Each structure stands twice: as structure tokens, then as C-alpha cells.
Amino acid sequence: MTTVETPAFIGRKQGNLIGGTWVPAASGETIEVINPANGGSLGTIAAGDAEDVDAAVRAARAAFEGEWSRWTPHERRKLILRVHDVILEHFDELALIETLDMGAPLSRTTGLKEWTSQVLQFYASQTGAGGVAAQPNSLPGDFLTLKYQRPVGVVGGIIPWNGPLIGLWWIFGPALATGCTAVLKPAEDASLSVLRVSELMQEAGVPDGVINVVTGYGRDAGSALAEHHGVDRIAFTGSVGTAQTIVRASAGNLKRLQMELGGKSPDIVFADADLDKAVPGAAMGVFTNSGQVCVAGSRIFVQRPIHDEFVARIGEFTKSVRVGDGLDPATQLGPLISLRQLERVQKYIEIGSGEAELVAGGGRLGGDYANGFYVEPTVFAGAHNEMTIAQEEIFGPVATVIPFDTMEEAITLANTTPYGLAGGLWTENLGTAHKVSQAIDAGTVWVNCYGVLDPAIGFGGTKMSGYGWKGAKEHVESYLYPKAVYMNLN
Template identity: 40%
Template sequence: MDKATPKDGFQANRDRAAPLLAKLKSDGIGHMIGGKTVPSVSGQTFETKSPVDGAVLASVARGTAEDIDRAATAAATAFKSWRDMPAAARKKLLHRVADAIEDNADDIAVLECIDTGQAHRFMAKAAIRAAENFRFFADKCGEARDGLNTPSEEHWNISTRVPIGPVGVITPWNTPFMLSTWKIAPALAAGCTVVHKPAEWSPVTADLLAKLAKQAGLPDGVLNTVHGMGEEAGKALTEHPAIKAIGFVGESATGSAIMAQGAPTLKRVHFELGGKNPVIVFDDADLDRALDAVVFMIYSLNGERCTSSSRLLVQENIAEKFIEKLTARVKALKVGHPLDPATEIGPLIHERHLAKVCSYFDVAKKDGATIAAGGKPHDGPGGGHYVQPTLVTGAHARMRVAQEEVFGPFLTVIPFKDEKDAIEIANGVQYGLTGYVWTGDMGRALRVADALEAGMIWLNSENVRHLPTPFGGMKASGIGRDGGDYSFDFYMETKHVSLARGTHKIQRLGV
């Protein structure tokens, strides 16, 4: 049989999407509260539209404080039985959720493409990664309560961990399905119950995740999903007294607002926020591999990723040739329909976000930089929110395009002189999420990694995620770490228990 062509794959993806979209539009999207799909108490809804062509995908329940209260109450009611369920039983249920995700991975991928504009080549993998998140944390259920034994002379001192209680999870619109599981899976594995507030711009697969979890046998009230606006449902979630912690992925300004909203109830917070991440290319690097990584880490996922390397710091003596090759690669990137397997960049999530990204074209020019490629909206199929992949050269570290997070397929190039100069430029922003270093000198690589103000560093590599490792940033890029045992540090309380040997002297008073 002949191998399918990209065109055949495009049609296959469209054929798969058609009945799913028809059902979605017919059924609409409600909240999942206490194991039931319900409308908002107010009866209010909002429309979610595709960035591909502006078509209405569904009418979505618009949650308010009343709906959040119902969900938080359901989560609180379910908490004790979920907390006390044997770890082996929780593990089995979370593996069943992973099975359900894998069984529906193709549907998840095409729905995510239509809902967010992300290219299918990336979303197909994102659905599988979501299942891996559930499997990884399912397998850790048995060790979630593990602590330390720290004996002293007269006591055995042990620590253990207990789930903190019902938690709120607020997730973003870029790769929403995978990022939702990245937060929800460890919370459930820890023994917490969850109220999930997805981004209003991408509600479709969050609704599907809640339904798949219920079908897999997750008890009612363990995972609740309330849709709505951040200033309504999101604010109510961060302020609700039954919610003990908030895990949030999104913009730094929103993280600051959530911290203030949660302060009266002393909520624990975990923030994965913005980034203006540097990729530093020294003259002794493997330049071909570095070029591949530079292009991938800013132009994949439409540049709408917190870990994108949106600043290229390239050593002066190789800058001209490197930029020449980079420019050619950027101009060759394929912008197109997200369901087309050949597409590398799809439409941006929303018309407001498109306007934001496009506003930086004028910012770059006013700063005195040069737009070497792109710099315009793109006339893509369906007439959606397409933009040309953009490369800005002739920049220096103080320009707005070198300081502010654009969150699109937009790369700013800044030449540097030497190691000291590179570190100074790299650290000269408010963010500190990731850094990428390319050099053949491992001593220098380690020195730079140690000096960079970032929570995650990759040396001679693009971002390759390993689930047990800590994920998170410094400065305005966040608070706390996800991944492996680090996730349990957030979703659980550490408890110290001291066992006396019965031999120590106790002071006697009042004798």
C-alpha cells in the first residue's frame, strides 16, 4: 500500500474532526460538578470560536461565584474518601484515565488544533504526553506520603506527607490539554480533589478531559471543571475558603493578582508564569544543531509557549553567517491550516492575541531594529488569526522587543562579545524561566549555567522534558516547582511525628 501523503493526512484529520465538531456544537459545553454535566446557575453562556476561521465551536456555560461554590463544595465533600482511598486503588483509577486519553488521543489532537490553532504535528504528541503525565503520577501514588527518618539521641523523628485538601487549578490556552494534566494528575495522585478552571479561549478539551475521567471511573466530585472568565470564575476560585491551594499557569500579571486574591485565606500558590528566555550560541558550538534548536524553540507551537527561546544571543564573530542561515530557515517555515500535517505554524489563539503580537512589529521599528523576516499578518486558509513567523535583527538588550514577552513566532537577535557580556544580557530581564546554552567548552557551559538567573537550563539541547525533574522559574517567571516529587511538595503538607524512647529526662515543675 502506498504511504499516505500529507494531503491525504490533512483530509483524514478533517474527516475525523467533522463529526466531533458537529456534536460539540449541538451539545455545547457545561460544567462538570459532582460528576454531573450542568449549566451555570445564572444560565449565562459564552461562545468559543475557532482561530482558524472564526466559526463558533460551541456555546459554553459561563461560570460565576455560585458555580465555583458548588464545585468547591463537591470537591470538599469528595476529599475525605479520595484521600483515604488506598494508594493502589488511586493508582489503578489514574491509569484508567491515562488509558482513556490514549484511546481518544486522535480526537483530542484534532479538537485541540481547531480550538487553539496549534499545528497537528505537535498536538498529536501533546495528547500522548498527557497520558504519560497521568501514568507517571499514577505510579507515584504509593510513595506520595513518603518522608524521612531523622533519629536523634532520645527520639525517632519521622516525617510524612498528607494531601492539603481541595485545590484549584487554573490552566492556560496554549497546549491546554497536556498542561491541564500536568497540574491535575499530581494533585489527584497526592490525594487532593480538584476544581479546574480552564482558559476561556480554549475550553473544548478541558470538557473532554472531565468526561474521560468520569468514564474511567473517577469518583464524583474528585475532578470538577468550571468554565468562565478569569475575573469571574477564576477570581471566585482563588478566593473560595474551601480551596486550600491554587496552581496557575499563565501571565505574570495574572499570577500577581491571584496571589493578592488568595492572601485573605492564606492560600498556597504555585505559579508558572511568563518568560523571555535566552538561547546563547557561542562561536565554538555545533552551529548546525544550534540552528535547528533555535528555530524549533521559538517557532514550534506558534511561539505560544512559556519556555520558548525568544531571545537569540549569538557571539559577534559568527553572528552574520548564523543570522543569514537563520533568516533563510524562518522564511521557509510553512504557515497553514493546523490540521495539515505539513503545517509548522498555525493561526494564533485569538484576535486579541494576534493584535498584540502584530503590535510588536511597529515596536521593533520604533526601537530601531530590523525586521529581517515576517513582520506582517498572514493570509492563511479560513482567514483566521495567522501571522508571518518574524525575525528581528539589529537589536540591543534594552529594546522592548528584547525585554517584553511577545508570546508568538517572534525572535529577537542580540549579538554579544564574550561570556561575561552574554550572561549580563541574558539576566537583564524581569523573567527567569529557562536558558539554553550552546558551546563546545563544557567548562564554560557549566559556568554560564551556574550564572544564569533561570529555573531550568539546557546545555547543547532544546527543551527536552524529563518528568521527574523540577520545572519552574525564578523572578517574574514563577514560584515553586512541578515535576516528580516536587509536585507533591506543593499538593501535600509535611507532617513531623516524634516517637520518644521513654528514656529522656522531662523537667518537673510545680513539685
């Protein structure tokens, strides 16, 4: 087993960041942080609840209405760039904390450095998105009409455990760019990297109260944030069921909402595809981050003339994927986030074994890994689109291969799901690429690749995969509201 020097941050009793001060939960309660690689303890985080959320929201409101409201776009831009420099200076530490906390291999977490640089520089470029413009009008007389874009106020962010080092920037980035303030509730299973980033943002000069972090369980801290009348906007990433609860909770003060939810994404491999690219590309489109990715292309549709060859090749590829401790440089897939998630994935593998043919994987790792939450990447074939494993989001490294005959059939099968987050296809035919990418009901479609993301382009979903956009100017604009001013010049 590989060992590395543990950051000093690990093992501490972590508090909540409220109004620039680190404080324990009002209740004094804590949550133990578990390393998914070995079941060991990484310390504790605060078990925040409604009282902590209320304090954080009040701090965010005070900051929003205070000096922060007078910062110019140029000052906010310089601040984001200072945050950029401090975060990148400490990125090796952040990557290690993320690996220890949620299990992703260091090869993945350290690889986020360039993306983090891109996303922060993008939001720095957006600080002038708000402002004012004179617009012509058709009123009788002499009127000047001005159109402002103003920050919405206090934004509540609720992010999942599968990539907090990514997810936090979808909240903090546009808040800093537009002049909003934020209260972030990370997942109780993976909060440590968020807390360390927040410390570093303080060091970079983010004013007190502009960013606040309350850790805790969703039923306590998350629900309180969704219901709080002092929150103007909620950005949520997670399950459909929780999103529906948040939508109902938001009705009290008609919060603006952004929802990025689950998926059961199709990845279509046509007979003319380059299998040397399509096999590993489609496989890792499911297995990346141990399958704990909302956009995972877990339904792989393969055109019948190449179906058997594809199944044989993806089976061999899957058996070659290295599963292990994320600290090992050779590891490609780390553990699942928790015992609860491991048991969930194992349940689906058991169901799949009764529905389809198990081609590869399916087992839990033992030996040196017995105390961790490891499962082998798994491939099922001989499947059809109505099976449980083809319709329900597993959120683990489980791929289901389904044959098809025609382009029209592939499109129908791809769209026969309540979700619409992402999709992919592999073909050498430009016409096929255009037609199918347009026909798939999803917010993002990849052609001859899978899972790449540019923050300046962004992504989002449709149907039961949510609404709203992450990244690009649409994301920034969702943190602003329009305001018209009519001036009678007579």
C-alpha cells in the same frame, strides 16, 4: 484547505463538571468558542462565575472528606493507570479537539501522546509519596515520633490557553496521586480538550467530585477560585499581573501557591556552535506553538564572529517555515489563539520595525487564511537588549537577534531581565556549557537543544517567572503537608 471529520463532541453546548454532574452555568450564560484557524464557531462553553465555583469547591471538599480519603495508594495507582489507558485510546480525538480549539498543528497535538503517557505513568508511580515514617528524637523519656505526609485538600488550578492538553495534567495528575481533589478553571479561549478529558476520566472511574471543571472568564470564575476560603492550594500558569492579583486574593485563608509565569528567555549561540543544529534549534525555540510558549527563547544572543552568517541563515530558515491551518499535515505553525492575541503580536512587530532590522516575516496571512489569526514567523536583527522587543514578552513567533562578544557579556545580557523561567545555549565546548548553564538565572537551561521536557525531572522558574515546581517529586510533595505525631510510651 484540509478537512477532517469533526468529533461529535464539537458543536455541543458544554457545561461545567461539578460533583460528577455536567451542569450549565448557574447564570445560564455561555461563551462562544471560536476556531482560530477560520474564525468559525465551535459551539459554546458555560460562563461560570462565583456561584459555580462555590458549588464545585463544596463538591471537591465533600469528595476529599468522603470515600476518596479512604482509597489506598494502590487503588489510586490503578485508577491513574485506567485513566492513562482511556486517554490514550481516545488520543487522536483529543488531539483534533485541541487543534480545532487553540490552533496548534495536528503534528504537534498528536505528538503529545507519548508525553501524556509518560506524565500519567509518572504520577501513577507517585501514589506512595504520602505516608508515615518513624524518626528518632532527643526527648527525655520514651517517645515515639512519627512524621506523616497528608494531602493538603482542595486544589484550585487555573491554566492558560496555549496548551491545555498539557496543562491539565499538572493539576489532575498530582491530585489523583496524593488523594487531593481539584477544581480546574481552564482559559475561556481553549477549554474544549479539558472538558473532553474530564468526560473520559469519569468513564475511567474517577469518583464524583474528585475532579471538577468550571469554565468562564478569569474575572468571574478565576478570581472566585483564587479567593475561595474552601480552596487550600492554587496552582496558576499565566501572566505576572494576574499572578499578583491571585497572590493578594489568596491572603484570606493563606492558600499555598504555585506560580509558573512569563518569560523572556535567552538562547545563546557561541562562535563554536554547530550552526546546522543551532539555527533551526534556536528558531523553533521561539516559533514552536506559534511562539505561544512561556519558555520561548525569544532573545537570541549570537557571538559576533558568526553573527552575520547566523542572521542570514535564520532568515532563510524562517521563510521556509510552513504556516497554515493546523489540520494540514504540512503545517508547522498554526494561527494565534485569538484576534486579541494577533493584534498584540502585530503591535510588537510594528514597534520592532521601528527599533531594529526586519529580517524575515512580519506580515499577517491573507487569502484563504484571511479569516484566521495567522502571523508570519518574524526575525529582527540589529537589536540591543534594552529594546522593547527584547524586554517584553510578546507571546508570538517573534525572534530578536542580539550580538555579543564575550562569555561574560552574554551572561550579563541573558540575566538582564526580570524573568527567570528558561534559557539555552549552543556550543561544542563542554567548559562553556557548564559555566554558562550554571550562570543563567533560570529554572531550566537547555544545552544544544531547546524545549525538551521530562515530567519526572520537571521545571519551574525564578525571579518574576514564579515559584514552585511542575513535575518530579517536588511537585507531588507540594500537594502534601507534613504532620508530626508524638507518642509518650511511658
